[in-house]
Amino acid sequence: MSAREVILAEPRGFCAGVDRAIDIVERALQKFGAPIYVRHEIVHNTHVVNALKGKGAIFIEDLAEVPPGATLVFSAHGVSKAVQQEAKARGFRIFDATCPLVTKVHVEVTKLAREGYEFIMIGHKGHPEVEGTMGQLSDGIHLVEDVADVAQVQPTQTEKLAVVTQTTLSVDDAREIAAAVRARFPNVREPKQQDICYATQNRQDAVKHLASQVDVVIVVGSPTSSNSNRLRDLAERLGTPGYMVDDASELRPEWFDNRQIVGLTAGASAPEVLVQQVIARLRELGAVSVRKMDGVQETMHFPLPKGLKLDTPQAETAA
Structure with a gap:
């Protein structure tokens, strides 16, 4: 290595x-x-x-x-x-x-549907979040996965049309598709705040910063994770080879041939312990130093549903 x-x-x-x-x-x-x-x-x-x-x-x-x-x-x-x-x-x-940020999209869809709106949803067909959001309505919500799909959408009316987005998309892809929606439907209603979640945005911004400093990017995440896949795709789009691994066992030494600096990140559903195991494996393969890039410090916290408070202070502390 x-x-x-x-x-x-x-x-x-x-x-x-x-x-x-x-x-x-x-x-x-x-x-x-x-x-x-x-x-x-x-x-x-x-x-x-x-x-x-x-x-x-x-x-x-x-x-x-x-x-x-x-x-x-x-x-x-x-x-x-x-x-x-x-x-x-x-x-x-x-x-x-x-996730409360997904619930926010559901609430918006339900509210606007009562006002007579139809919807264009930007997202990946078959993803459970997309199925959940589209399933807030029995009809009147149309899925687009790319710019080409926008031209095929046939809403029953265009006076009241709104766009919503899967929360874990590529920020750049979603922006491009949303622009195509606006070009075809100039009066489309967009969310007051973008639907793509803060964590997806922050992790993609970090990879944009990282990719310019390294020779290869490793993303820790499972194949089913949309936001992890987008991180790997983003590195590749920026011209830096990117690989996604579920854990350290999937690292391949040849990925690091003639590459001096490795960038390492993890999708929003990947635990830090897996990152540390990847670092340990990279050290075994010859890495001699690890440093953390400057970046956004996230402080967001969401409350738990009622009914999950544990019975004893000791149990609550342990949790």
Whole structure:
């Protein structure tokens, strides 16, 4: 290995929404005991999901897999109205771990739909967040994945048309697609604040700063993680080779041939312990120094749902 230095992106790793979602599952397990059922992966990280499985969480896609009276947690990505209604009808004890920034989009869609709006949603087909947001309505919401899709959208009316965005997209891609939407529908209503979340924005900004200083970028994140994939894509777009790994075991020595400086970051659902394991592996491969890049210090915190306060001060402290 010729790489000698590792530069850590700042910020990286867990965001407030991911912290909250994992905390909800862990507290539910402590308060109600195993098993706790979780609809979809709580966050898109293999190691997080496996750790929670080891503590007694059971991840399901179909609510028919959940026994009557069980405790059910909705994942951080959010769910459709139909899933919410089915879960309520089945009588589960429900805790909603949807990221509050995703919930904000759901609330906006519901509010504007009552005012007669149709929607264009910028996002990736099949992603659970997109399914959850589009599932807030029975119709009148149209998905576009790229600029070409914008030309194919056929809303039933254009007097009241609004655009919403998946929170974990490439900021640059979303801006380009939104511009195409505005060009075709000049009166489209846009969010007062952009839907792409602060953590996605901050991590992409950090990679933009990082990529110019390094010879290769490593992103810690699982293949299903949209925001992690966008970080790798962004490095590549900026002309710096980028690779995504679930953990240190996936690092390949040839990635570092003739590359002196390695940039390292992590998606919003990747725990810091995995970053530290990657650093340890890079040291084994020859890296001799690690330094942290200057960057935004995130202080965002989201409160937990009611009903998850632990019974004793000792338990609360331990949590």
